[in-house]
Amino acid sequence: DTGVSQNPRHKITKRGxxxxxxxxxxSEHNRLYWYRQTLGQGPEFLTYFQNEAQLEKSRLxxxxxxxxxxxxxxxxxxxxxxxxxxxxxxxxxxxxxxxGSDTQYFGxxxxxxxx
Amino acid sequence: AQSVxxxxxxxxxxxxxxxxxxxxxxxxxxxxxxWYVQYPNQxxxxxxxxxxxxxxxxxxxxxxxxxxxxxxxxxLTKPSAHMSDAAEYFCAVSTATGxxxxxxxxxxxxxxxxx
Numbered sequence: 001d002t003g004v005s006q007n008p009r010h011k012i013t014k015r016g017x018x019x020x021x022x023x024x025x026x027s028e029h030n031r032l033y034w035y036r037q038t039l040g041q042g043p044e045f046l047t048y049f050q051n052e053a054q055l056e057k058s059r060l061x062x063x064x065x066x067x068x069x070x071x072x073x074x075x076x077x078x079x080x081x082x083x084x085x086x087x088x089x090x091x092x093x094x095x096x097x098x099x100g101s102d103t104q105y106f107g108x109x110x111x112x113x114x115x
Numbered sequence: 116a117q118s119v120x121x122x123x124x125x126x127x128x129x130x131x132x133x134x135x136x137x138x139x140x141x142x143x144x145x146x147x148x149x150w151y152v153q154y155p156n157q158x159x160x161x162x163x164x165x166x167x168x169x170x171x172x173x174x175x176x177x178x179x180x181x182x183x184x185x186x187x188x189x190x191l192t193k194p195s196a197h198m199s200d201a202a203e204y205f206c207a208v209s210t211a212t213g214x215x216x217x218x219x220x221x222x223x224x225x226x227x228x229x230x
Binding site: 033040106 | 149207219
């Protein structure tokens, strides 16, 4: 069990550019979550996958954001036409229902800075 | 709907002193409650969780929390603070398994430990 991994750890981009982040969950976990955390705040839910199906999206996830989880393994989060307000830490978490409690385990995050 | 309130953004204690971090929740259904710790530029690490079993929950690093339904509280305590406990602490709530178990976080509390 190597834990949840995320790449890249840091991304600096210019306003208007597209960026893509990757999350590799714990291998036996079928649920995957994306959260966004801004300075001084707790993480906020963005979207959720069960296997390859995206089952819920937050209203925070504008049309410029898209997430995928092909084959129910890794997931990508793409932000198109980035804005300065997109600067944040993007966190991925994975979980499974084994044991009944659906505890989420988080990756180290990708810190995005939009100039 | 669910929410978490963490009163105060910063707590400072002396090494060896009691740590008490407060968390109050609101949930329309029986909640699952979590405490996570975050070190600078890192993801979130699970400290402990309440999932409707014992109301006093023991976690890692000597932390524990007590679920009090009548007070809608889930305060985190540690009898004796250590310098390595300095970090940001987040309380979170989720609802039933079998559905989207997204976490709703509080704003977090920064714990400082004085020598």
